[in-house]
Amino acid sequence: MRKADRLFQIIQILRRSSRPVTSSELAGELEVARRTVYRDIAHLMAQRVPIEGEAGFGYVLDRRYDMPPLMLTPDEIEAVVLGVQMVARLNDAAMRNAAGDVMAKITSVMPQDLLPYIAQPAVGIKPDDVVGGDATRDTRPLRLAIREGRKLELDYRAADGTITRRIVWPVLLGYDNTHSLLIAWCQSKQAFRHFRTERILKVEILNEAIGMSRSKLRQQWQQWRDAEMRKSRGAQ
Structure with a gap:
């Protein structure tokens, strides 16, 4: 790795970390010796990059530091x-x-x-002539409601054709190759449910906020998902 690329990568590693990063961690990710890391850190500090810390403790980057975002490797x-x-x-x-x-x-x-x-990238996914599923559902209202932490009212058609109206607290929009799913807390069922977006007949963003912070709702869904996965493994 060129020195310029290595210096850039050190900044990136520090930028993405929420805690001090040790010289050993930096050396391991960059695949260089720790003494090389020490020299690079000293060089960056000399160039007025606001890095704080020391050997044995770790290094942090001042969150106010701004670097051109398109200096990509x-x-x-x-x-x-x-x-x-x-x-x-x-x-x-x-x-x-x-x-x-x-x-x-x-x-x-x-x-x-x-x-x-x-x-001409060196990477690629398996060629496929078919784009999966029904692309007619506009997911922008769903994603907007997730970002703003607002409730949704849905008219939803189940697999058996039954149509119901639900008020849900949206958590996440998930995708696979054939369909997308709205993951949400359903008020009527008092449980987390997955709604296939192609079966959502009508959607309205309500003015009412969900009943908790977005992070708390996401945490509860993750706990529910983990419990479901444990039950699934136990049934096998």
Whole structure:
């Protein structure tokens, strides 16, 4: 790894960490000796990069530090390209369009020497001529309600054709190759439920906020999911 790439990666590692990062951790991820890390940290500090800490304790980056966001490494570029390829296979037209817009924005400002990593990446997903599922459901209201922590009123058609009206607390919109699922707390069932988005006939974002913080609701869903997985493993 070139020194310039290594210095950039050190900043990235510190930026994404919520705690001090030791020289051993940095050396392990960068695959270099600890003395190389010490020299690189000293170089960054000399360039006025606001890193605090010391050997044996760990290093942190001042959260106010701003770095141009498109100084991407080849690995990061290819990770973005792979992600866009995956999103392009989803049954969600809005998300596919958004992924295409992201790729166009990145390409328009990418230095010439990095463009080949976009045009001819070393990664790719298995070719498939068919985009899975029904892409007619507009998921933007669902995602907006999740972000804003607001309740949704749904008209939902079950697998047997029964149509019900539900008020739900949306948690997450999940995807696989054939369909997408709205994961939510259902007020009428008093339980978490999965709603296939192609079966949602009508959706309205209510002015009423969900009954707790988004993080608390997500935590409760994760606990429920873990319990369901344990029950599933026990039944096998």
